[in-house]
Amino acid sequence: MGGKFFAVLITGALTGISGLAVAADLKNIMAQLGRDMHQVSDGIMQDDLEQVAQGAQAVADHPRPSLGQRWRILQGMGNELEGFRQADARVHDQAVELGEVARAGDREGVVKHYFELVEACIACHDQYRQPVRELMRE
Numbered sequence: 459m460g461g462k463f464f465a466v467l468i469t470g471a472l473t474g475i476s477g478l479a480v481a482a483d484l485k486n487i488m489a490q491l492g493r494d495m496h497q498v499s500d501g502i503m504q505d506d507l508e509q510v511a512q513g514a515q516a517v518a519d520h521p522r523p524s525l526g527q528r529w530r531i532l533q534g535m536g537n538e539l540e541g542f543r544q545a546d547a548r549v550h551d552q553a554v555e556l557g558e559v560a561r562a563g564d565r566e567g568v569v570k571h572y573f574e575l576v577e578a579c580i581a582c583h584d585q586y587r588q589p590v591r592e593l594m595r596e
């Protein structure tokens with residue numbers, strides 16, 4: 459309750475001060491990640507590795523959630539926080555690797571890393587999607 463109010467205050471203050479932070483909503487970030495992954499899989503099917511590399515880059519560079527949402531996650535996750543962060547880092551690292559093999563023209567590597575990236579997305583969903591979703595709606 460107090461935390462929620464504080465989070466609202468902080469977000470309000472920060473978005474007021476600067477236009478620097480893009481206050482992206484986690485759900486929108488995820489929807490965009492879904493579209494980026496479509497771009498990747500279309501690229502694989504069309505044998506367009508440049509498109510694969512671009513999609514992978516977009517996944518790797520996805521925006522961060524708004525400060526208010528990060529604050530909620532920070533407060534609400536308790537000792538799950540580290541695991542959540544690692545799940546995020548795993549997706550990032552896999553996306554970077556996928557981009558690298560795509561740029562190198564390594565088609566077998568692309569398929570292998572594509573699956574590893576999908577697994578990394580799902581690993582976080584299996585463990586954290588529901589609890590984090592609840593935190594966002596509280």
Ligand code: HEC
Pocket residue numbers: 484485488489491492495517542543545546549575578579580582583586587588590591594
């Ligand atoms: C660190 C954890 C984490 C990782 C990694 C992650 N997600 Fe998510 N994802 C979530 C959470 C939490 C939600 C629920 C968000 C909500 O409902 O507010 C979600 C929801 C979604 C949704 C549903 C969005 C909607 O409109 O309801 C899609 C699509 C999605 N993720 C795609 C992806 C893709 C693709 C990847 C990998 C490139 C990925 N996610 C990686 C945590 C993660």
